[in-house]
Amino acid sequence: MVASRSNSSNPARIPALGVRVLSLIFLGIILMVLDHRENHLNTVRKTIGTAVYPLRVLVDTPFRTWEWVRETTTARNTLQLENSHLRTQRLLTNARLQRLTALEAENAHLRDLLEARAQVRDEVRVAEIMAVDANPYRHNIVIGSGDLEGVYDGQAIIDADGVVGQVIRTDRHTAQAVLISDPGHALPVEVNRNGLRTIAVGTGELDRLDLPFLPNNADIQRGDLLVTSGMGGVFPTGYPVAVVDSINRIPHEPFADVTATPEAALDKVREIMLIFSTDAAADSTSDADE
Amino acid sequence: MSRDRASRRWPVIVTILIALMLMMIPLPNWAESFRPDWVMLILIYWAMMLPRTWSVGYAWIIGIVLDVAQGTLLGQHAVALCFIVFITVRFNLLLRVFPVSQLTATVFVLLALYQFLLFWINGVAGVTAPAIDYWAPVISGTVIWPAAYMFLSGVRYRARSRA
Numbered sequence: 001m002v003a004s005r006s007n008s009s010n011p012a013r014i015p016a017l018g019v020r021v022l023s024l025i026f027l028g029i030i031l032m033v034l035d036h037r038e039n040h041l042n043t044v045r046k047t048i049g050t051a052v053y054p055l056r057v058l059v060d061t062p063f064r065t066w067e068w069v070r071e072t073t074t075a076r077n078t079l080q081l082e083n084s085h086l087r088t089q090r091l092l093t094n095a096r097l098q099r100l101t102a103l104e105a106e107n108a109h110l111r112d113l114l115e116a117r118a119q120v121r122d123e124v125r126v127a128e129i130m131a132v133d134a135n136p137y138r139h140n141i142v143i144g145s146g147d148l149e150g151v152y153d154g155q156a157i158i159d160a161d162g163v164v165g166q167v168i169r170t171d172r173h174t175a176q177a178v179l180i181s182d183p184g185h186a187l188p189v190e191v192n193r194n195g196l197r198t199i200a201v202g203t204g205e206l207d208r209l210d211l212p213f214l215p216n217n218a219d220i221q222r223g224d225l226l227v228t229s230g231m232g233g234v235f236p237t238g239y240p241v242a243v244v245d246s247i248n249r250i251p252h253e254p255f256a257d258v259t260a261t262p263e264a265a266l267d268k269v270r271e272i273m274l275i276f277s278t279d280a281a282a283d284s285t286s287d288a289d290e
Numbered sequence: 291m292s293r294d295r296a297s298r299r300w301p302v303i304v305t306i307l308i309a310l311m312l313m314m315i316p317l318p319n320w321a322e323s324f325r326p327d328w329v330m331l332i333l334i335y336w337a338m339m340l341p342r343t344w345s346v347g348y349a350w351i352i353g354i355v356l357d358v359a360q361g362t363l364l365g366q367h368a369v370a371l372c373f374i375v376f377i378t379v380r381f382n383l384l385l386r387v388f389p390v391s392q393l394t395a396t397v398f399v400l401l402a403l404y405q406f407l408l409f410w411i412n413g414v415a416g417v418t419a420p421a422i423d424y425w426a427p428v429i430s431g432t433v434i435w436p437a438a439y440m441f442l443s444g445v446r447y448r449a450r451s452r453a
Contacts, residue, residue: 017346021376024350028372031354031365036415041364048358055307055359059314132314133322135361137412137419169361176361183418204420206319267319 042169046147049171056132056142056174063131122236123276124158125149129269130174139182139202141165143175143272151175154234156275162240162263163187163228164272179266180241181206188231189241191224200226200241203259206266209242211258216249218256226260236277301449302336302344305442306352314359323422326431329356330404333371334397335442337378338385349375363415370407374400390436398432 034040127145134140145151147170155167157177165179178185185202187209196219200209214220224244230237242260249256309328317325329352336344353368360367377400378385385393405424412419 017376017379021346021372024346024372025369028350028353028365028369031368032363032411032415035364045358045364048355052310052355052359055311056314059311063316131316133316133325134314134359136322136325136423137362137417140361 045169046171049174053171053173056130059132060130060144124273125276126271127151127274128271134176138184139165139179139204139206139266140168141177141179143167143177143274144173145274146170146173146175148172150276151274156228156235156239156277158239158273158275159264159269159271161265162242163235164264164266164269166234167274179206180209180262180264181266187235187241188229189226190229191220191244192227192240193221193224194219196220197229197231200260207261209260209262211244211260212255214256214258215254216251216256220244220247220256220258222247236275299343301445302340305332305336305445310352310356310359313356323420323426324430325427326434327401327404327427329367330371330374330401331397331431331435331438332442333375334378334400335439337375338382339446341379341382344375345379346372346376363411363417366408366411366415369411370404373407374404377403390439393439394432394435397435398428401428401431 031041127143127149130142130144132142134142143151143157151167151170153167153170157164157166163180165177165182165185167175167177169176180187180200180202181204182202183204187200188197189200189211190197196214198211198214198218200211203210211220211226222244226241226244228235228237228239228241240263242262244258244260247256247258306329309332312328313325333344333349333352337349349371350368353366353371354364356362356367356371357364385396388396402425405428409424
């Protein structure tokens with residue numbers, strides 16, 4: 001023991017430390033270049049990601065348990081109150097849905113008259129956000145479904161109120177997604193009132209999106225609803241994204257300074273919906289084949 | 291000897307796994323920037339105390355795992371951790387005789403260097419982040435270091451006396 005300790009405390013005896021560290025750093029730089037240039041390393045990421053999964057579950061479990069405990073110990077009258085509230089809400093939603101069916105039929109008919117392509121219906125599946133923090137430099141979330149559930153890269157994510165973000169990386173059991181508020185994320189949108197198209201860019205703040213490409217004379221007002229325009233090919237058309245909350249027209253600048261508040265509760269959501277649009281799924285598999 | 295080795299390895303593996311989990315635990319928005327670099331702190335300790343067993347190779351592998359867990363550029367944390375652990379191993383004799391106050395000051399410098407490496411790699415890769423994301427972990431890590439040091443020393447002595 002004593003001998004091994006005196007050995008371990010002699011730095012000169014650590015064999016070729018400098019060479020090792022140089023080669024490891026060199027290897028790291030090669031990895032970074034490969035990872036940054038192209039996504040050559042997806043399989044590596046997926047393999048290690050599967051190994052990280054148990055840790056993520058361990059981190060997530062206390063939060064999940066706490067939620068379960070809170071749910072099971074909720075008082076009876078609270079539940080009844082919530083139940084009746086939900087019932088009224090469902091009635092209202094159903095009433096609106098009745099009109100939707102009629103409108104959809106009418107829309108299909110009109111599209112037929114215009115000889116436009118029929119709109120595809122998107123399939124929506126519920127998934128859960130894991131209580132796990134991802135990238136410190138990005139607005140990322142981890143979703144508790146992955147390859148096994150058919151989640152694919154570029155898939156759109158919404159919550160009950162609007163667009164949340166898109167999937168950027170998947171492994172077997174989990175997927176990482178970027179929120180629309182991430183400074184590196186841009187989303188093609190249109191103004192629901194008049195179809196004016198623009199791009200909503202994340203600001204790094206959860207409650208604000210930027211619309212940097214609107215000219216000073218653009219027809220936009222406070223309170224305008226922005227919906228996805230479907231131009232980027234990632235998000236299906238017509239999902240609500242944000243409401244315009246401030247417009248600042250600066251006379252000597254080419255573009256107005258417009259910001260919007262996301263409709264989705266980006267910092268509060270726990271359950272989200274993944275949109276399986278048949279077109280995009282086919283596209284992404286054909287991309288993977290190439 | 292092999293049993294001795296194994297008994298010395300477990301505490302390290304467990305503490306590193308705990309550090310990885312601490313990196314993932316969700317924090318409220320205001321505290322998120324101030325999350326200390328748990329993995330870096332714990333690797334500094336073990337590299338200082340057991341430099342022959344826990345050296346740059348392990349730091350590199352753990353860095354890759356951290357990169358995957360956080361979705362950063364693959365190799366970013368690996369290179370940064372590897373370099374800081376190299377410095378720690380290189381000067382481990384010196385660091386071990388430092389009193390806690392001086393050691394804490396050294397850890398502050400090491401953490402700042404670590405964040406600078408991450409910042410530099412981010413800059414080359416074109417990832418922008420607010421400056422607070424870089425300096426806040428240095429401060430919180432330095433503040434937490436004495437406690438982490440006591441805790442890990444406790445773990446180490448207990449593990450050794452049991453072996």
